Amino acid sequence: MNKDREVWVFIEQEAGEIATVSLELLAKGRELAEGLGSRVCALLFGHGIAHLAEKAIYHGADLVLLADHPELALYRTLPYARVAIELVRARQPYIFLLGATPIGRDLAPRIASAVRAGLTADCTDLQIGDFQRKDRVYSDLLYQIRPAFGGNVIATIVNPERHPQLATVREGVMRLAEPDRTRRGEVERVEPQFDARDLVLQVLKREMRPPACNLKSASIVVAGGAGVGSKENFRLIHELAHLLGGEVGASRAAVDAGFVSAEHQVGQTGVTVRPRLYIACGISGAVQHRAGMDQSSKIIAINTDPAAPIFQIAHYKIVGDLNAVIPWMIHAYHANAK
C-alpha cells in the first residue's frame, strides 16, 4: 500500500444523507487509487453522522476520517475548512476530490489557498498520467480534464509540484457504483478544536428543497437554448417534453436569459444527462453544453443556423425554425401515437 499517494474524497452530507456526487467520487477515487496502488480516504464531517461511515466504505473508501462535532452540524466554511486544512497538512494526501456543489465550490478553494495547492473546477474526466517539463518527468499525476474557454476547447490540467492535486466534479459526470456490502474499511475519529474566529458565522435559516425536475435520470430530454427567443416560446419546449413523457432541459444561455430556471441547465456547469433521446431546440452547442449531453443515444437538433456546432453531433438535423417544427412534431405525435 502506497500511503504517499492517498486519494481523498470529501463526503458531503445533509440531514443524514450522503450526496450522490460524493458516492460517485468514491467510485472514481477507487479506480484512481487502484491505478496508484494506494487507498481511498473519505472525509466525513458533521454531527451525529457516524453511521454514514459504513456507506462510504461500501462505496469505495478504505479509511473514513470522521469528524463528529456539534459545530459541524450544518456546513459552514470556516469550521469545515479548518478541519480539512489541518488534516491535509498533517497527512499530505496526493489527490483530493470534492463535488462541484455549492458546498464543494465554497470549501475547495479555501483549502487550496491555505495549502497553496492547485485546484481545477468542474472536471469532466480524471485520469492518471505522466507530465514532462524540461528535463523532469512527473509520473502518475492526476490529469484534470475540463472544457475551457466557453467550452470550445478541452484542457488537461496537472498540478506537478504542489499536492494535494485538488479537483471538483459535477454530479452525474462520474458513474455511481453499486454498494459492495462485503467491503471493509477503517474508521478513524478526529477531534476538531475550534476557536472564536472559526465561529464568526452563524446559520440562521437553511431551506433546501428536492429537485423539481428529474433531468439526470430522464430517458427523454427536450432542451431549449437562446434560439427559443423568449419565456413564452419556451412553453413549446415544455409542451413537447410533457407530451413525450420527458423532462425539460436548457442551455446556459436560456437559463441566463431567464427562460427557465437553473435546475434545467444541461452541460458542464449544469446536469449531465444520458437519455435515450435528446431534442436540442435553438441550442448552438458549445462544448460546455455538449459535455452534458453528448452521451445521449439519439440526438435531434433543430436550429436555424446550419453552421451551429450542435449539428455535428446530431443524428437528425433539422435546419429550420423551432416555432414551426415543434408544432409539426406535436401534431405528428398526436396523429401517430397509439
Place this chain on the structure above:
Amino acid sequence: MAYNCIVLVKQVPDTANISGKTMKDDGTVNRAALPAIFNPEDLNALEMALRVREQHGGQVTVLTMGPPRAAEVLREALYRGADRVILLSDRKFAGSDTLATSYALKCAVERTGDYDLVFCGRQAIDGDTAQVGPQVAEKLGLPQITYAESIQALQGSEIVVQRAFPLGKETVKCTVPCLLTVVSSANRPRPPSARRMIAYKLAATSLECPALLKQWPEFETAEALDRYLAERDQKIPVWTAADIGADEEKLGLPGSPTKVLKIDYVVLETSESRQVPATPEGASGLVRELIQDHIV
C-alpha cells in the same frame, strides 16, 4: 456607520455568445469575433456595493487585474457609480491561475486602505471556477459568504445575508469585515449614467496614453496627455507587482501550481446522421420513425 467596499471585477470574453460564426474552420475560437465584457455577476457585485454606499455611506473602490485593455471595465464601473478604480497590470501577472490571481488581488486589497466589505461576482463566465473569491478571502483571513443574494441587515460590525443556491436558500449572520460573492439573481445592475459618462469621458490609464495620442493629435507626447488627464482627475491608476509589494515567486506562471498539459480543440464527430427537411412532412416522418423504433 459607513462601510468602505471593494469590488473585484474581471473583463471576460463574451463566451455566452459563441456561435458557429465565432469558430474558425480549424475548430479554434476566433477571439477577435468575441467582444470583451464586464463579467456579468461582477456587475451584480458592484450594484450590491453601490446600494450599501447609498444606505450607509462609505466609498466604493473597484479593482481589476488584467492587460491594459481591462481599463475598459473600470471606466464602465465609473459610469455606473464607483468612486475609485484601480487597474492591476504587470507582465509578471501573466499566466496566473486562480491561486496566483487571488494572491495578487489580496496584496492589492491590502494596499487600498481600510475596507469593511469585499464583493466579487460568484464566478466569471470564461473559467466558471468560482475560486478566486474564496481564495482572496482565505488570504485576507476573512470569512466568506458565497452565493450571496441579498444583504438583509447591516449594522455595526454585523451583517445578515441571504444566500441562494439552485435548490434552496440560507440566511447567515456574520461579522464585518467579510467577503461576499454575489449571484446574478441579487439585483438588476443600474445602467451607466449619462452624467457620469460625461464626467469620466477622458478617464484613462497611462498605459493607454500612447494609443490615445492618435485620437487627440493636439497632444504632442504621451506624457503631455498623461499630465492633462492627471490635472483633471481623469487618470486611472495602474498598480504593478512592485506597487502592491507582491512576492514575484507567487505571481504569474511561477506562482501557479496548475499547469496546462494540453489543449485539445474539439473535433466534433459526425456519426451516422441525417438531414430532416424542415417541413410538416419531414417532421411527421421523423416522429413516425421514432415511434416505430420505440424511442418515444
